[in-house]
Amino acid sequence: ELKVEQNPLFLSMQEGKNYTIYCNYSTTSDRLYWYRQDPGKSLESLFVLLSNGAVKQEGRLMASLDTKARLSTLHITAAVHDLSATYFCAVDIDGGSQGNLIFGKGTKLSVKP
Amino acid sequence: DSGVTQTPKHLITATGQRVTLRCSPRSGDLSVYWYQQSLDQGLQFLIHYYNGEERAKGNILERFSAQQFPDLHSELNLSSLELGDSALYFCASSVAPLGGETQYFGPGTRLLVL
Numbered sequence: 001e002l003k004v005e006q007n008p009l010f011l012s013m014q015e016g017k018n019y020t021i022y023c024n025y026s027t028t029s030d031r032l033y034w035y036r037q038d039p040g041k042s043l044e045s046l047f048v049l050l051s052n053g054a055v056k057q058e059g060r061l062m063a064s065l066d067t068k069a070r071l072s073t074l075h076i077t078a079a080v081h082d083l084s085a086t087y088f089c090a091v092d093i094d095g096g097s098q099g100n101l102i103f104g105k106g107t108k109l110s111v112k113p
Numbered sequence: 114d115s116g117v118t119q120t121p122k123h124l125i126t127a128t129g130q131r132v133t134l135r136c137s138p139r140s141g142d143l144s145v146y147w148y149q150q151s152l153d154q155g156l157q158f159l160i161h162y163y164n165g166e167e168r169a170k171g172n173i174l175e176r177f178s179a180q181q182f183p184d185l186h187s188e189l190n191l192s193s194l195e196l197g198d199s200a201l202y203f204c205a206s207s208v209a210p211l212g213g214e215t216q217y218f219g220p221g222t223r224l225l226v227l
Contacts, residue, residue, distance in 0.1 A: 045218075
Protein backbone atom coordinates (compact mmCIF):
# COMPACT_ATOMS: atom_id res chain seq x y z
CA GLU A 1 0.00 0.00 0.00
CA LEU A 2 1.31 3.40 -0.96
CA LYS A 3 2.02 5.57 2.05
CA VAL A 4 2.95 9.20 2.33
CA GLU A 5 4.11 10.21 5.78
CA GLN A 6 4.77 13.72 6.96
CA ASN A 7 6.45 14.83 10.10
CA PRO A 8 5.94 16.60 12.23
CA LEU A 9 2.15 16.75 12.06
CA PHE A 10 2.09 19.83 14.27
CA LEU A 11 4.71 22.51 14.40
CA SER A 12 4.73 25.60 16.53
CA MET A 13 7.56 27.98 15.77
CA GLN A 14 8.62 31.45 16.64
CA GLU A 15 8.95 34.13 14.04
CA GLY A 16 12.43 34.36 12.64
CA LYS A 17 13.29 30.72 13.22
CA ASN A 18 14.09 28.05 10.64
CA TYR A 19 12.54 24.62 10.42
CA THR A 20 12.08 21.68 8.06
CA ILE A 21 9.04 19.54 7.31
CA TYR A 22 9.74 16.02 6.09
CA CYS A 23 7.75 13.93 3.64
CA ASN A 24 8.55 10.24 3.18
CA TYR A 25 6.78 8.11 0.63
CA SER A 26 6.78 4.41 -0.16
CA THR A 27 6.45 4.31 -3.95
CA THR A 28 9.03 4.87 -6.65
CA SER A 29 7.61 8.17 -7.78
CA ASP A 30 9.84 10.90 -9.12
CA ARG A 31 7.17 13.55 -8.84
CA LEU A 32 6.23 15.23 -5.62
CA TYR A 33 3.88 18.08 -4.88
CA TRP A 34 3.59 20.54 -2.02
CA TYR A 35 0.35 22.32 -1.23
CA ARG A 36 -0.71 24.87 1.34
CA GLN A 37 -4.14 25.04 2.94
CA ASP A 38 -5.36 27.92 5.10
CA PRO A 39 -8.12 27.14 7.62
CA GLY A 40 -11.45 26.66 5.88
CA LYS A 41 -9.90 27.28 2.50
CA SER A 42 -8.88 25.32 -0.55
CA LEU A 43 -5.47 23.96 -1.46
CA GLU A 44 -2.90 26.16 -3.12
CA SER A 45 -0.08 24.62 -5.14
CA LEU A 46 3.35 25.60 -3.85
CA PHE A 47 5.82 23.39 -5.67
CA VAL A 48 5.93 20.57 -8.18
CA LEU A 49 9.20 18.63 -8.01
CA LEU A 50 9.80 16.54 -11.09
CA SER A 51 13.13 14.79 -10.70
CA ASN A 52 15.72 13.56 -8.28
CA GLY A 53 17.67 16.43 -6.81
CA ALA A 54 15.07 19.01 -7.77
CA VAL A 55 15.09 22.11 -5.62
CA LYS A 56 12.61 24.94 -5.83
CA GLN A 57 12.35 28.11 -3.79
CA GLU A 58 9.67 30.69 -3.37
CA GLY A 59 10.16 33.38 -0.78
CA ARG A 60 10.88 31.80 2.59
CA LEU A 61 10.01 28.28 1.43
CA MET A 62 12.37 25.87 -0.26
CA ALA A 63 11.45 22.33 -1.33
CA SER A 64 13.74 19.53 -2.38
CA LEU A 65 13.36 15.98 -3.59
CA ASP A 66 15.55 12.91 -3.12
CA THR A 67 13.90 10.09 -5.05
CA LYS A 68 16.47 7.52 -3.97
CA ALA A 69 15.67 8.14 -0.33
CA ARG A 70 11.99 8.69 -1.19
CA LEU A 71 12.15 11.89 0.78
CA SER A 72 11.13 15.47 0.20
CA THR A 73 11.74 18.38 2.52
CA LEU A 74 10.07 21.75 2.85
CA HIS A 75 12.41 24.18 4.54
CA ILE A 76 11.12 27.34 6.16
CA THR A 77 13.55 30.19 6.57
CA ALA A 78 12.98 33.02 9.05
CA ALA A 79 9.33 32.15 9.57
CA VAL A 80 6.69 34.87 9.62
CA HIS A 81 3.11 34.71 10.88
CA ASP A 82 1.71 34.66 7.33
CA LEU A 83 3.21 31.21 6.84
CA SER A 84 0.83 29.75 9.41
CA ALA A 85 -1.17 27.11 7.52
CA THR A 86 -1.32 23.38 6.91
CA TYR A 87 1.20 22.04 4.43
CA PHE A 88 0.60 18.85 2.48
CA CYS A 89 2.92 16.80 0.36
CA ALA A 90 1.54 14.43 -2.27
CA VAL A 91 2.82 11.88 -4.75
CA ASP A 92 1.30 10.34 -7.86
CA ILE A 93 -0.42 7.07 -7.10
CA ASP A 94 0.58 5.68 -10.46
CA GLY A 95 4.18 6.75 -10.32
CA GLY A 96 3.51 9.86 -12.30
CA SER A 97 1.55 8.49 -15.22
CA GLN A 98 -1.88 9.82 -14.37
CA GLY A 99 -1.68 12.65 -11.94
CA ASN A 100 -3.79 10.92 -9.30
CA LEU A 101 -2.42 12.12 -6.01
CA ILE A 102 -2.12 10.54 -2.62
CA PHE A 103 -1.61 13.06 0.16
CA GLY A 104 0.17 13.00 3.48
CA LYS A 105 -1.79 13.90 6.59
CA GLY A 106 -0.47 17.44 6.53
CA THR A 107 1.72 19.50 8.84
CA LYS A 108 -0.12 22.20 10.73
CA LEU A 109 2.28 25.08 11.14
CA SER A 110 1.70 27.84 13.65
CA VAL A 111 4.12 30.75 13.67
CA LYS A 112 4.00 32.84 16.80
CA PRO A 113 5.48 36.27 17.36
CA ASP B 114 -8.67 32.34 -7.23
CA SER B 115 -7.65 29.11 -8.97
CA GLY B 116 -10.21 29.42 -11.76
CA VAL B 117 -11.94 26.20 -10.67
CA THR B 118 -15.50 26.70 -9.50
CA GLN B 119 -17.62 24.43 -7.35
CA THR B 120 -21.25 24.60 -6.38
CA PRO B 121 -22.82 24.58 -3.92
CA LYS B 122 -20.43 25.85 -1.26
CA HIS B 123 -22.39 24.28 1.55
CA LEU B 124 -24.89 21.45 1.59
CA ILE B 125 -26.88 20.11 4.50
CA THR B 126 -28.93 17.00 3.99
CA ALA B 127 -30.24 13.94 5.77
CA THR B 128 -29.09 10.35 5.85
CA GLY B 129 -30.36 8.29 2.96
CA GLN B 130 -30.58 11.24 0.61
CA ARG B 131 -28.81 11.89 -2.67
CA VAL B 132 -26.88 15.00 -3.64
CA THR B 133 -25.00 16.26 -6.67
CA LEU B 134 -21.86 18.36 -6.47
CA ARG B 135 -20.78 20.36 -9.48
CA CYS B 136 -17.36 21.41 -10.68
CA SER B 137 -16.22 23.57 -13.57
CA PRO B 138 -12.53 23.25 -14.39
CA ARG B 139 -10.20 26.04 -15.40
CA SER B 140 -10.51 27.12 -18.99
CA GLY B 141 -8.46 24.77 -21.13
CA ASP B 142 -8.09 22.04 -18.52
CA LEU B 143 -9.27 18.62 -19.65
CA SER B 144 -8.70 16.63 -16.46
CA VAL B 145 -10.94 16.82 -13.43
CA TYR B 146 -10.13 15.10 -10.16
CA TRP B 147 -12.37 14.68 -7.12
CA TYR B 148 -11.04 14.50 -3.57
CA GLN B 149 -12.67 14.06 -0.20
CA GLN B 150 -11.22 15.73 2.90
CA SER B 151 -12.32 14.62 6.34
CA LEU B 152 -10.76 14.82 9.79
CA ASP B 153 -10.31 11.08 10.17
CA GLN B 154 -9.36 10.11 6.60
CA GLY B 155 -7.50 13.21 5.51
CA LEU B 156 -7.41 14.04 1.80
CA GLN B 157 -8.39 11.10 -0.34
CA PHE B 158 -8.43 10.78 -4.11
CA LEU B 159 -11.83 9.64 -5.35
CA ILE B 160 -11.92 9.67 -9.14
CA HIS B 161 -10.36 11.23 -12.21
CA TYR B 162 -11.96 12.12 -15.53
CA TYR B 163 -10.14 13.19 -18.63
CA ASN B 164 -11.96 14.72 -21.58
CA GLY B 165 -15.20 12.99 -20.68
CA GLU B 166 -13.83 9.57 -19.86
CA GLU B 167 -13.11 7.98 -16.53
CA ARG B 168 -9.37 7.71 -16.14
CA ALA B 169 -8.83 6.30 -12.69
CA LYS B 170 -10.63 5.44 -9.50
CA GLY B 171 -9.34 5.81 -6.00
CA ASN B 172 -11.13 5.23 -2.70
CA ILE B 173 -14.56 5.94 -4.09
CA LEU B 174 -17.52 4.16 -2.56
CA GLU B 175 -20.00 2.32 -4.78
CA ARG B 176 -22.67 4.75 -3.58
CA PHE B 177 -20.72 7.54 -5.24
CA SER B 178 -20.43 8.16 -8.96
CA ALA B 179 -19.19 10.89 -11.21
CA GLN B 180 -19.26 12.01 -14.79
CA GLN B 181 -17.70 14.64 -16.98
CA PHE B 182 -19.83 16.31 -19.61
CA PRO B 183 -18.93 17.49 -23.13
CA ASP B 184 -18.43 21.04 -21.84
CA LEU B 185 -15.91 19.49 -19.39
CA HIS B 186 -17.77 20.31 -16.21
CA SER B 187 -18.06 17.41 -13.83
CA GLU B 188 -20.59 16.22 -11.31
CA LEU B 189 -20.08 13.99 -8.30
CA ASN B 190 -23.20 12.13 -7.22
CA LEU B 191 -23.44 10.87 -3.67
CA SER B 192 -26.35 8.60 -2.81
CA SER B 193 -27.72 6.77 0.23
CA LEU B 194 -25.82 9.27 2.31
CA GLU B 195 -24.46 8.29 5.70
CA LEU B 196 -23.24 10.42 8.57
CA GLY B 197 -19.68 9.47 7.72
CA ASP B 198 -19.98 11.06 4.29
CA SER B 199 -19.87 14.47 5.93
CA ALA B 200 -16.71 16.05 4.56
CA LEU B 201 -15.25 18.70 2.34
CA TYR B 202 -15.29 17.66 -1.31
CA PHE B 203 -12.79 19.27 -3.62
CA CYS B 204 -12.42 19.07 -7.31
CA ALA B 205 -9.19 19.94 -9.04
CA SER B 206 -8.28 20.37 -12.66
CA SER B 207 -5.17 20.15 -14.74
CA VAL B 208 -4.32 20.54 -18.38
CA ALA B 209 -3.64 16.86 -18.98
CA PRO B 210 -3.42 13.63 -16.99
CA LEU B 211 0.27 13.22 -17.47
CA GLY B 212 1.53 13.54 -13.94
CA GLY B 213 3.78 16.40 -13.04
CA GLU B 214 1.07 18.88 -13.91
CA THR B 215 -0.07 21.34 -11.29
CA GLN B 216 -3.55 20.53 -10.07
CA TYR B 217 -5.63 23.59 -9.33
CA PHE B 218 -8.16 23.08 -6.58
CA GLY B 219 -11.61 24.57 -6.36
CA PRO B 220 -13.01 26.14 -3.17
CA GLY B 221 -14.76 22.93 -2.17
CA THR B 222 -18.25 21.89 -1.19
CA ARG B 223 -18.81 21.30 2.49
CA LEU B 224 -21.32 18.50 2.96
CA LEU B 225 -23.03 17.89 6.26
CA VAL B 226 -25.20 14.80 6.60
CA LEU B 227 -27.55 14.86 9.59
